[in-house]
Amino acid sequence: MDNSENTVSQPLLNTAADNARSLIIVLAIMSFLAALALLFSLSADRLRNNWQGELQRTATVQLLVSSPDLRDAETETALKTLRTVLPSADIAPLGDVKSRELLTPWLGNIDLPEDLPLPVLISVKLEADDMLSPPLIITALGEEGLIAEIDDHSRWSDQIGQSARGLKAAALAILALIFGASIAVSAFATQAALSTQRDVIQVLVQVGAEDGFIAKLFIKQAGLRGLKGSVIGAALGLVAATALSLRTAKDTALLPDLNVNWTDSFYLILMVAGLTLICSAAAGFTTFRLLRRERRRS
Amino acid sequence: MPIINPVSSPVDPLAAKPSAITDVVRFERVGLRYGRGPEILSDVNMRLARGSFTFLTGPSGAGKSTLLKLCYLTLKQSRGLINLFESDISIMSRAEQQATKRRIGVVLQDFRLIEHLSVFENVALPLRVTGEPRETYRQDVMELLQWVGLGHVMEAMPQTLSGGEQQRAAIARAVISKPDLLIADEPTGNVDPVIGRRLLRLFSEMNRMGATVLIATHDINLISEFSADVIRIEDGQLLSGLQNGHAHG
Ligand SMILES: Nc1ncnc2c1ncn2[C@@H]1O[C@H](COP(=O)(O)OP(=O)(O)OP(=O)(O)O)[C@@H](O)[C@H]1O
Numbered sequence: 001m002d003n004s005e006n007t008v009s010q011p012l013l014n015t016a017a018d019n020a021r022s023l024i025i026v027l028a029i030m031s032f033l034a035a036l037a038l039l040f041s042l043s044a045d046r047l048r049n050n051w052q053g054e055l056q057r058t059a060t061v062q063l064l065v066s067s068p069d070l071r072d073a074e075t076e077t078a079l080k081t082l083r084t085v086l087p088s089a090d091i092a093p094l095g096d097v098k099s100r101e102l103l104t105p106w107l108g109n110i111d112l113p114e115d116l117p118l119p120v121l122i123s124v125k126l127e128a129d130d131m132l133s134p135p136l137i138i139t140a141l142g143e144e145g146l147i148a149e150i151d152d153h154s155r156w157s158d159q160i161g162q163s164a165r166g167l168k169a170a171a172l173a174i175l176a177l178i179f180g181a182s183i184a185v186s187a188f189a190t191q192a193a194l195s196t197q198r199d200v201i202q203v204l205v206q207v208g209a210e211d212g213f214i215a216k217l218f219i220k221q222a223g224l225r226g227l228k229g230s231v232i233g234a235a236l237g238l239v240a241a242t243a244l245s246l247r248t249a250k251d252t253a254l255l256p257d258l259n260v261n262w263t264d265s266f267y268l269i270l271m272v273a274g275l276t277l278i279c280s281a282a283a284g285f286t287t288f289r290l291l292r293r294e295r296r297r298s
Numbered sequence: 299m300p301i302i303n304p305v306s307s308p309v310d311p312l313a314a315k316p317s318a319i320t321d322v323v324r325f326e327r328v329g330l331r332y333g334r335g336p337e338i339l340s341d342v343n344m345r346l347a348r349g350s351f352t353f354l355t356g357p358s359g360a361g362k363s364t365l366l367k368l369c370y371l372t373l374k375q376s377r378g379l380i381n382l383f384e385s386d387i388s389i390m391s392r393a394e395q396q397a398t399k400r401r402i403g404v405v406l407q408d409f410r411l412i413e414h415l416s417v418f419e420n421v422a423l424p425l426r427v428t429g430e431p432r433e434t435y436r437q438d439v440m441e442l443l444q445w446v447g448l449g450h451v452m453e454a455m456p457q458t459l460s461g462g463e464q465q466r467a468a469i470a471r472a473v474i475s476k477p478d479l480l481i482a483d484e485p486t487g488n489v490d491p492v493i494g495r496r497l498l499r500l501f502s503e504m505n506r507m508g509a510t511v512l513i514a515t516h517d518i519n520l521i522s523e524f525s526a527d528v529i530r531i532e533d534g535q536l537l538s539g540l541q542n543g544h545a546h547g
């Protein structure tokens with residue numbers, strides 16, 4: 001007799017008996033959708049950060065000159081004050097032409113009289129990490145006897161923040177729904193497997209297998225299938241999102257473009273792990289529940 | 299006279315010392331009905347002493363298989379008391395029940411071999427479910443298969459075996475874990491008389507090694523050839539034995 005015989009155990013569950021492939025396909029589709037939702041939510045987040053950061057770092061100071069004669073002098077004082085208060089910021093007057101341009105949306109394309117007292121506009125661009133404090137600037141200018149207003153774009157910034165948060169919430173809700181559906185799919189599949197493999201289970205119970213032993217078989221099986229399905233889906237999702245981001249980068253699309261980032265793969269791996277875990281857990285719970293129910297019946 | 303153990307341990311059946319056990323199976327006024335149907339068994343009293351060899355006989359539909367199912371814990375009695383290895387089965391936890399099942403070897407008429415597992419795997423199953431590493435039992439399984447004459451078909455799938463070979467595989471699975479109680483339901487039903495006799499000799503062998511044996515059968519000839527207790531069941535009642543046997547309790 002060859003001693004190398006029978007060294008590897010055959011799987012106790014009949015893998016040919018149930019529809020493993022369709023389950024994996026369904027899980028792959030769900031994982032694909034989940035990956036897209038996740039990548040979308042991540043890039044919406046990034047986009048909001050970029051836009052808000054940009055907006056929050058720029059502001060426009062409107063200087064209301066007290067008389068046309070003092071215009072140049074007061075502008076000079078204001079610039080000097082601003083440079084003292086915000087030493088690292090990029091501060092520049094917008095100039096008359098630019099100021100008039102900015103007024104056209106409100107006043108129309110009419111020729112404005114030369115002596116119309118236009119406010120002096122000064123643009124302020126902060127360094128990356130600085131925060132703007134409008135009251136501080138107004139006080140500083142006020143001490144020099146200047147009257148000014150500041151538009152820090154906070155209205156726009158808030159709106160962008162709100163809609164980005166909305167998009168993110170929607171994407172996360174979709175993600176949660178997909179996870180919920182995966183739990184149901186795995187539970188159903190386990191239930192089906194338990195009934196197609198009823199004979200095997202009965203023999204296992206008869207020879208004294210503990211519930212945990214039987215549950216472990218299904219947990220392992222469901223976990224492997226969940227892993228396969230979700231890896232396939234996540235990989236396809238990553239490919240699709242990358243393709244989309246390459247396409248939208250060329251066109252100037254209105255929609256926030258999906259710009260896939262390498263750190264996103266980390267979240268995708270987490271998602272795959274999560275799907276695998278819930279598939280296993282659902283299979284385990286289902287097995288224990290059905291074994292208990294079977295026992296009550298006899 | 300029945301020897302009643304004053305302190306029957308209700309807990310871990312494995313904890314009980316084999317030498318202390320006198321009754322492997324004890325039924326007291328056991329009744330059983332399927333669902334809302336009539337009582338198939340009523341007021342059954344039965345005792346199987348440790349090391350006994352008992353035939354269970356009776357007409358078809360009398361309840362032989364039903365009684366065996368109660369013994370191997372696949373059915374729950376509707377009323378009455380059943381003790382296995384001196385433990386009341388109705389108060390056993392699930393884990394204790396499974397531990398008790400691991401002490402019982404069962405051979406059913408339809409063998410219940412798992413189709414997608416080789417003969418070796420089928421026979422190894424009772425050891426495999428204990429979670430022990432394969433190396434600890436691989437040799438034992440191969441030796442037993444040699445012994446029952448299945449050494450050449452270890453790797454074969456059960457459905458490629460003849461009826462007699464399948465039966466030997468089922469029996470090998472029942473005895474591989476050296477059970478304290480061996481139960482067989484019509485084990486000679488499907489095989490020719492020669493094989494049937496050889497099989498019974500295997501059971502006697504197990505019995506000599508200490509196992510308590512309970513066999514349900516129609517085969518009067520077979521019974522007459524072995525010196526064993528005989529319990530007859532009729533109309534849901536246990537009757538005292540034929541020939542060389544006597545019913546307990
Ligand atoms: N699962 C079941 N549900 C309902 N009734 C059942 C069930 N199993 C058996 N019975 C009934 O219980 C009675 C006893 O059946 P059992 O199989 O125990 O008889 P038996 O003595 O083993 O008969 P045989 O010698 O033909 O094998 C029969 O009347 C049968 O119809």
Ligand SMILES: [Mg+2]
Binds near residue numbers: 362363364483
């Ligand atoms: Mg029967």
